[in-house]
Amino acid sequence: MTLPLRFAAALACATLALSACDGGRNNQQLTPRDGAAARYTPSGQRVPLQDWQPIPRRAVSPETQLARDTILGPNAIEDGKVKLWWFGVSSFVISGGGHLWLMDAWEPIGLQADYVPVGREEIAAIQPEAIFIGHGHFDHAADAGYIAGRSGAVVVGSEEICTSVQADAAQDDLQNAFDCLITGTATLPAPGTTQTVELWNDMAAVSILQHIHSAASPQTYELGDTPFIHVPNLLPYLGYLNSSPEEWLRFLSTLTLEQGGTWAYHFKLGDFTLLWHDSTGPIVASDPDGAAVQAALDSFPGCVDVQLGAIVGFDQPISGLRDPRLYVEHAHPRVFLPNHHDAWAPVVGGGAAAYKSEWQREMDSLENPPLVDYLTDPVDYMAPRVYDIKDPIWAEPMPGSRCAGE
Template sequence: MCKLPGLGLFGPGGKLTSLSAGVLRPAADPADPRTIAARARFFGADTVDPQTGALRTDRVVLSWVGCTTFALAIGGSVFLLDAWVPRLTSTGYVPATPQGLVDLAPAAIFIGHGHFDHAADAGRIAQASGAVVHGTAEHCASIAAQVTDPAFPTAVHGDAGTAIGTREDFAVGAVEVTVVRHLHSARTPSDPVGGSPRFFPRPQPGIVLTHPPTLSGLLQGVPRLRDPEGGVLLYQFRVPGLCLVWHDSTGPLTERAPQVFDTLAALPATDVQIGAVQGYNQISNGLRDPRTYIEALTPALFVPSHHDNWLPGLTASAATYDAPLRAELERISAPRRPELRTLHDPADYVRPQRLTFQL
């Protein structure tokens, strides 16, 4: 959702940009004890071979790392969905670090859009792990600019000018992937037909006192505040037995790109949808936009994200979304209504048991 205004001092080449570079320790071999320990923590000890670090292929596991970042074990590989550990204004609220994500030895990083709260750690993580960065041309260029002499591969899926609704299919290892161009959240006039009650939770700034920001967190985060969106991508990941959709923003397709609903409806049947529910349009149309994505995708299970208290003063805890989200799902006819599996901060951060799917 968020793009905060930056200050000229902190822009490209600014003073804090040069101070913020922090090199992460390179990823180890999967059999290295460090990698095995990281994978066991993020995916569960019974998902990881204790000798080789190999992942079970008969299950898919996700760990929430705040906002819309997830570590994903699928098809024997580790993927990162977005790459940012929240710590700009509150450090340690999310019990994870960029180094911890590097230690997973990810094969790929999938970027939904380029704002700081989705991609601010992607450059350092990719540089240290060698993970392939997937995103638009603008995402990849912006992430490469986060580090000196980038040495990681990229996979470009269109650019900022690509037509909304464009679909691309490819494979990463044993995983089939589809990417769809869609829209960032945005406020539109109140919808008298399909709109929902306005909603914006009261901010809860208290965690700044219990998890105050640190200088290192500010030095790493502030230079990224002006990173551009660069287009918005939705991803579907498929292995035999499970089809997973993830999107880190939810746009007003009703007014601005209704053709995308047909594109989403034409995707292979979705088992699990992880979607952003916080967005600018909740001020005018409540949680209508998340509902419209759900109605198009018809998942069996919906998991909300981008709704946690990562920016105290502007955001609130995920639990404040429970009642309006359940009310919104009630507007979907019972045969098409998904099961809701909530994620609450901070209890559900790095909690693989919450999102483990047996194939």
Template sequence: MFVCAIAGLGPIRARMSARLTPSEPPHAPKTTATRRRFFGASAIDTRTGVPHPDRVVLSWVGCTTYALAMGGSVFLLDAWVPRLTSVGYVPATPQDLVDLAPEAIFIGHGHFDHAGDAGAIAEATGAVVYGTAEHGAAIHAQVRHPSFATVGLGDATARPGDRHDFSVGPLEVTAIRHLHSARTAPEHPGGSPRFFPRPQPGVILRHPPTPSAFAQSAARLLDAEGGTVLYQFRVPGFALVWHDSSGPLTEHAPHVLDLLARLPPTDVQIGAVQGYNQISNGLRDPRRYIEAIAPGVFVPSHHDNWLPGLTASAATYDGPLRTEFERLSADPPPRLHTMHDPDDYLHPERLTFPL
């Protein structure tokens, strides 16, 4: 399947993302209904369609994409609905993300499984896209006539550790350039046992791909990383850290760990645990991020079976994650809040945090 996709990538890439129906105002019935579905009925004001600001709610949309209700506004963290090799495993579509009427989209890095739907969603909603300058240029190129704004948080010359502080609506945001996951030599001592779960391709039989869905994602297969950004979002009384990759900072940018340790106290950290270095150093890299950030709660991400045949279900990471938590230097350690696919997709009760 991948060989066919890459072989025909030239003509496929010429097709732009399918146009989506523009979003409606928050008080419109469609928007309110979609927000109630993603965030829970009690989280949304039925008259205005606005999220209640007394809680932070996230809804997992597969891989590292989340819908976020925080400070009375709606945002997207990454923007891609998995459907490359299976359709319907994640019970959402790009149109659903448009119908949330997000105010902004935050991109962690530019690979297809993180930013593949960003252009179409931003075009249909007018949401501002935050990421590196390279992310913005690549996402603009996803649509024919981009009319949405992008905010560049550094460019190709930025170094790991570069920091940007800004506000988006009710959120105070800190963005820090870090590293994408990459394989390094096994660390002795200090590393972790290598880990790679056996692929589980059966999902393809139960949720087979469709030509149109496959083509939409295949058109983005060669999109570049464009830099990798970690975000901390803050409202009074709560701070959330989200990063869609966990890189080998130990070898290549140890000073970034010191910068992460100096962030304001973090209540919840959502971090990628699947990465290229797991075949050499297991889950060591995610552990180093957790040790530096020291959250109250850690939520693993990028560990679901979004690419059946190459990935496995999130449950296979439970054992190695618990082993890593036994090695954490923090006392007390963060609470591990596991998330399992597909049951926890669009399950806001699992990620609701009262203020």
């Protein structure tokens, strides 16, 4: 992480009587819709979706506000706006409806370090209220325990994901500093199943879809699929070498984290809807699970306005970018932002520029292509995207979507 941000986070943490960065939870005072005082106190519970009691909005301390203003910019939470900040691979900070949360939680670090201008310390300092995990592999969830343990953020994910996150937090004796909201297991519910939960008492329910992780699947190859081999950009690794033995050891210890299912999350704020997923599997119609996921992608409440989706996967050498294109084809977003395509690991992470022209070809092949807001590393790291949820465009259904036919 860069020195100015590291210094700012350290300053914010130093001013806390019970620091957000050393495990204190002084920011757990929450305010419900009616303005009356309320307190949500996490205790290390695992709560199934059906048993979850919606929690009120969290009050923000001056110290947390300072960290948010420094790291995210002023007015990170703004009435009537949804904002997002990309901090590598599929990890995003998102604000909306008076709340601030994370999608995935990993500071991209391994052979490289400091390529992304924020790290786990800064993300913990902004005190996210929840962390939605797409799956449990290291490049998506390795820092969830660190951040949740220091913020009290609810961790949303499967049983297996919760086990890994709690184990990481236990290294600092913070395993009881947050609760897990359990979406299921690695195999249950079946792919194509959508569940809902009201995480907060002042926001619409979040839809949670079990889908399919990327995989090399020659059995799903179809006529017209075009293999794609990208040319990786190695400069980020040469220019940002990781020289910290401690970070190397931490990185190596996370390489065997369990997948724990594959989860997509859909949010609705007024007429505006947002879909996020950190993997794209071979959801071909000839496979029953694939067909079920296809149908589910076009069945979310209010359909999909903005889609944040992984475009890189293990099927790329066989079927090119067909699999992520299928996710877009069946979700019918108005705007699409790619992720998991940056230089996060040597060779595997090719850097965004390596996929741009091929991805645009895939989008141009669609009958109703979305506007592509092509995130590019490193210039788009922590560069905010802002959506006005009252913009009338969100009330207009995207052509080809289920909503257009209603």
